[in-house]
Amino acid sequence: MKISIVGAGAMGSLFGGLLAESGNDVTLIDVNDAHIDAIRADGLRLATDGSDRHVKLRICRPEEATDVPDLLVVFTKTLHTRAALSGVRHLIGPDVHLLSLQNGLGNVETISEFVDAERVLIGVTTWPADLAGPGHVHSHGKGVVRLMAADGIARPIVEHVSEALSTAGLQCTSDATVWAAIWEKVAFNAALNSICAVSGCTVDQLGLTPDGRRLADEVVSEVLSVAQRLGIDVDPDKCRTSVAGAIAQHKGHKPSMLQDVLAGRRTEIESINGAVVSAAGRLDMEVPTTETLLSLVRLVEARAVA
Ligand code: NAD
Numbered sequence: 001m002k003i004s005i006v007g008a009g010a011m012g013s014l015f016g017g018l019l020a021e022s023g024n025d026v027t028l029i030d031v032n033d034a035h036i037d038a039i040r041a042d043g044l045r046l047a048t049d050g051s052d053r054h055v056k057l058r059i060c061r062p063e064e065a066t067d068v069p070d071l072l073v074v075f076t077k078t079l080h081t082r083a084a085l086s087g088v089r090h091l092i093g094p095d096v097h098l099l100s101l102q103n104g105l106g107n108v109e110t111i112s113e114f115v116d117a118e119r120v121l122i123g124v125t126t127w128p129a130d131l132a133g134p135g136h137v138h139s140h141g142k143g144v145v146r147l148m149a150a151d152g153i154a155r156p157i158v159e160h161v162s163e164a165l166s167t168a169g170l171q172c173t174s175d176a177t178v179w180a181a182i183w184e185k186v187a188f189n190a191a192l193n194s195i196c197a198v199s200g201c202t203v204d205q206l207g208l209t210p211d212g213r214r215l216a217d218e219v220v221s222e223v224l225s226v227a228q229r230l231g232i233d234v235d236p237d238k239c240r241t242s243v244a245g246a247i248a249q250h251k252g253h254k255p256s257m258l259q260d261v262l263a264g265r266r267t268e269i270e271s272i273n274g275a276v277v278s279a280a281g282r283l284d285m286e287v288p289t290t291e292t293l294l295s296l297v298r299l300v301e302a303r304a305v306a
Pocket of ligand 1: 006007008009010011012029030031032062075076077078080083084085087101102103104125126127128129130131268
């Protein structure tokens with residue numbers, strides 16, 4: 001497939017590198033000049049379990065991209081999706097499909113401002129990735145990808161994309177229950193990311209007092225009660241167990257929202273806690289802990305950029 005990836009940071013580079021290695025025609029598109037220069041000079045340094053290699057692939061800035069792809073993958077942070085798609089609007093031809101595996105809610109709505117909803121694929125991934133420096137991405141362990149057409153209709157493109165990702169080693173399945181997985185991940189992130197971002201705690205440090213665990217549990221319950229009211233078949237017990245498991249095991253881990261706060265960057269809070277609070281408001285539901293954490297993260301962000 002001819003694949004362009006807009007937002008070629010940690011996840012975009014990991015996916016782009018693996019898709020290029022498995023024979024797809026991949027172009028990375030980003031605005032980070034140091035990353036672009038490093039990949040142009042030496043290829044993408046891709047470190048996965050047991051293998052550290054350089055992958056040759058194309059990378060350019062949005063205004064330099066000319067080839068209309070079959071698939072445009074959006075892998076910016078959610079707060080940059082609209083700007084990123086505006087920058088590559090000239091690549092969104094009549095046959096292009098767009099895929100988002102970004103965290104949070106509202107991705108389909110934002111992407112649908114640029115393309116008919118029937119050409120949007122949505123999904124969730126458990127693959128982790130970190131940018132170790134310009135042109136250098138790390139991943140470890142094994143993850144999966146689950147995706148579907150955003151409108152729920154089983155089209156051949158879904159299988160086609162899923163097969164390309166699996167052939168690249170990304171273990172993808174097409175799955176009609178993706179919305180439950182998306183909401184469960186939002187609940188997990190709304191709890192751990194926002195509490196760590198405002199407290200400065202690493203994930204395991206949330207277990208230092210019963211309050212940390214209680215707050216996280218409250219957020220999971222609030223978020224998933226909104227999902228259930230929307231008719232989504234989420235599993236709150238499974239989600240609470242994963243949150244407890246993360247607190248027990250993720251020693252020293254700083255979630256991305258804490259890393260963003262520490263680096264003085266804006267976070268994905270609006271598409272996580274923010275989107276849940278908006279959805280709850282539309283349903284006349286109260287999500288007080290999620291909402292308080294939203295206000296606190298907004299305050300911390302405002303202090304960082306002031
Ligand atoms: P990242 O910050 O490493 O990468 C985002 C990239 O987007 C950056 O390279 C940035 O320069 C680029 N970008 C920003 N504005 C742009 C624009 N206007 N045009 C083109 N490029 C632009 O982020 P990430 O960790 O790769 O995360 C991407 C998404 O995937 C997020 O929604 C995140 O929550 C989700 N996610 C991340 C992980 C992970 O382990 N990193 C795992 C699952 C999901």
